[in-house]
Amino acid sequence: MTDVIVVGGGHNGLTCAAYLAAAGLKVTVLERRDVVGGAAVTEEFYPGFRNSVASYTVSLLNPKVIRDLELHRHGLKVVERKMSNFLPLGGDHFCVGEGRTKAEVARFSARDAERLDAYGDRLERIADVLRELVLMTPPNLVEGGLARAIPELLKSASLGRRLSKLDMTGKRDLLALFSQSAGDWLDGWFESEPIKAAYGFDGVVGNYASPYTPGSAYVLLHHVFGEVNGKKGAWGHAIGGMGAITQAMAACCRERGVEIRTGTGVAEVLVEKGRATGVVTGAGETLKARAVVSNLHPKQLFGKLVDEAHQPADFRERIGRYRSGSGTFRMNVALSELPRFSVLPELGDHLTAGIIIAPSLDYMDRAYTDARHHGWSKAPIVEMLIPSTLDDSLAPAGRHVASLFCQHVAPALPDGRSWDDCREEVADLMIATVDRHAPGFRASVLGRQVLSPLDLERTFGLVGGDIMHGNLSLDQMFSARPVLGAGDYRTPVAGLYQCGAGTHPGGGVTGAPGHNAAREVVRDARRRRF
Secondary structure (H helix, E strand, O other), X not given: OXXXXXXXXXXXXXXXXXXXXXXXXXXXXXOOOOOOEOOOOEEEEEOOEEEEOOOOOEOOOOHHHHHHOOOOOOOOOEEEOOOOEEEEEOXXXXXXXXXXXXXXXXXXXXXXXXXXHHHHHHHHHHHHHHHHHHOOOXXXXXXXXXXXXXXXXXXXXXXXXHHOOOOHHHHHHHHHHHHOOHHHHHHOOOOOHHHHHHHHHHHOOOOOOOOOOOOHHHHHHHOOOOEEOOEEOOOEEEOOOOHHHHHHHHHHHXXXXXXXXXXXXXXXEEEEOOEEEEEEEOOOOEEEEEEEEEOOOHHHHHHHHOOHHXXXXXXXHHHHOOOOXXXXXXXXXXXXXXXXXXXXXXXXXXXXXXXXXXXXXXXHHHHHHHHHHHOEEEEEXXXXXXHHHOOOOOOOOOOEEEEEEEXXXXXXXXXXXXXXXXXXXXXXXXXXXXXHHXXXXXXXXXXXXXXXXXXXXXXXXXXXXXXXXXXXXXXXOHHXXXXXXXXXXXXXXXXXXXXXXXXXOOOOOOOHHHHHHHHHHHHHHHOOOO
């Protein structure tokens, strides 16, 4: 018997396992696929071409996780983009990057350029507070006596002390960012479309919603509290792709004695007398443990692996209504040459950036409305990264790879249509969208890998293609993620924990849910609660 079985070898499962092993527990990780990493993997998708096939860029990976797991010693190297973002516009372009943004904004609005520093300062103050909350276990709403309530009250007091660091302006900004739409927030600051589009894109990434949907301002905020090599708000690339992160995590796990078994899916979580006691694998093997930690999406765990008889009725009903579906369509393409954009045809730093094809908030709003009615937008939102401009290990000499991260498409198509029947049609549209801005792009495509929302669910367990493992809405955040009363990584089944992005603080390659869940498991182990 092992102490803890971790179900799912995604980055949070590996992070959790590494911390548990460091605390002296015997840990086994079970991964359904033949490679660990979940959605953070690097694979060959076309002969000679490798890429981060699902998650594709680095910023949110928590610095404490990097230090504690010694990821750099285990081979991780992250390089910053030479430019943050590049937006092709109708007859013009817009660049975002250190030392560039203010001059770029001034070309469109002197007033916006003057307000840019104040905007950044106020957003950064909020982001600093949230960075402190990322590694905090949320206060959990519990039933029972005073003994159970007091620890949660102390957590609430600690949260209050953190929020009290904000002055009144900061508190008002925080309220606005949690309740307003990204569009309303940005309209209150700026008048020119390019800067609103550049910042507003963060409000629709992994969020099947209009930039004018209330709550999307928080999604914008969620994407700005990362850092690269100590530089706050920066985005970068892991040399060797996102799989370099999870391979470094796996190396740390093995060094600490963790057993990692790939090609081993789990069919059932065993529950005896109300307590998780192990798992049954897809091959029918029974594995016993003192505790089980799930890195899976909450709907997969409680909808497929835990018998309904062991779940309280209200909890089961609310997990069934847990909203998940980010409207993401993901492509990897092998290129014979770099694209040349009509508005900036020379090769340069802009090709290392996140290239955003979405010139205005109205464009993003129409894309969402289109997708709601038709299943996908005729003028879609596409972000393209060309990581081979920073990492020549991904493609043959003189060739390149590109990631296309496309919004908005419907997680489930209307009128009963299947993504299996529409996948290639939409992929052609995405290629054509880039080609309109970079003529010749379509002709340069040597091969492509296409992942619809359904493919992302089948391959990586992203229910509804949701890269966040569930909507980042107020009723699905912090203490209420995934369900109020189960926000502290524990579940209604004793000895069964969650460590995936369906728990606080949510999606992105952060490692934070795995870090936090491990802390609670170790705490229970030391209190002999297993």
